[in-house]
Amino acid sequence: MENYYYECIYERLQQAVPNAVIRTVLQKRKAEIVQFQSTRSQQLLANNNAAERTEGEQPTVYKVLQMRRRRNELTITALRDPECTTQTTPKDIARILSRYLRGKI
Numbered sequence: 533m534e535n536y537y538y539e540c541i542y543e544r545l546q547q548a549v550p551n552a553v554i555r556t557v558l559q560k561r562k563a564e565i566v567q568f569q570s571t572r573s574q575q576l577l578a579n580n581n582a583a584e585r586t587e588g589e590q591p592t593v594y595k596v597l598q599m600r601r602r603r604n605e606l607t608i609t610a611l612r613d614p615e616c617t618t619q620t621t622p623k624d625i626a627r628i629l630s631r632y633l634r635g636k637i
Contacts, residue, residue, distance in 0.1 A: 611624075611628050
C-alpha cells in the first residue's frame, strides 16, 4: 500500500501542474502514508507496555512472536464458576467475572 502512495507522489511530481496544486496533493498523500504506518505499528505494538516501547520502534520478528505468545498466555480460555462447573465460552466467562466482581464491590 505504501508503494502505491509513493508511486502517486512520483507521478504528480512528473506532471506539469502548478506548484500549489502539487503541494496540496503531496501533503494529502504524505498524510495517508503517515496514517497507514502509524496504524500498522499500533496494531503490532498493541500488546506492549509503554515502558517496553520506544518512539519509532519497528518490531522485529522475535518481538512479534513474543507478543503473540504473551497474548496467548494472558487469554482466559476456561473459568470455573462457584458451582465448580467449567465454563469455556467467552460469554459465560464474562458472566462469571461480572458476578464475581459485583460480589467484591
